[in-house]
Amino acid sequence: MLYTIFSNEISKVGIFFIIAFFLAVIILFLSLSLGAYNPDVEKVSPYECGFDPYEDSRNAFDIRFYLVAILFIIFDLEAVYFFPWCVSFSYLNVEGFFSMIDFIIELFVGDVYAWKVGALEWS
Numbered sequence: 001m002l003y004t005i006f007s008n009e010i011s012k013v014g015i016f017f018i019i020a021f022f023l024a025v026i027i028l029f030l031s032l033s034l035g036a037y038n039p040d041v042e043k044v045s046p047y048e049c050g051f052d053p054y055e056d057s058r059n060a061f062d063i064r065f066y067l068v069a070i071l072f073i074i075f076d077l078e079a080v081y082f083f084p085w086c087v088s089f090s091y092l093n094v095e096g097f098f099s100m101i102d103f104i105i106e107l108f109v110g111d112v113y114a115w116k117v118g119a120l121e122w123s
Contacts, residue, residue: 064122067119068119071114071119071120074110075107075111078103078107081100081103085100
């Protein structure tokens with residue numbers, strides 16, 4: 001009877017989550033109890049660069065920094081898709097080939113759009 005309860009896949013996942021939860025609690029408790037706590041003025045300061053800010057932190061921040069960061073992340077993640085495609089290129093069928101060609105075309109259209117709206121220009 002005990003075997004039939006634990007033979008279910010859902011119960012195995014549940015046991016895994018229970019073990020993971022208790023392991024996380026044990027690790028958290030050990031790190032809090034065994035770790036050294038030495039607060040220092042430099043350690044608890046909010047600025048890690050070593051000096052106080054020049055202005056108020058509530059000033060307007062240029063949105064171009066965020067746009068460049070988002071574009072970098074998007075194009076960087078798209079480059080990750082090219083490597084497995086190139087490695088397994090000889091094993092792909094026609095559907096796999098044309099789905100990647102579609103991906104490259106969409107990437108090119110996105111590049112052209114970002115260029116046309118001026119997201120890549122800093123001036």
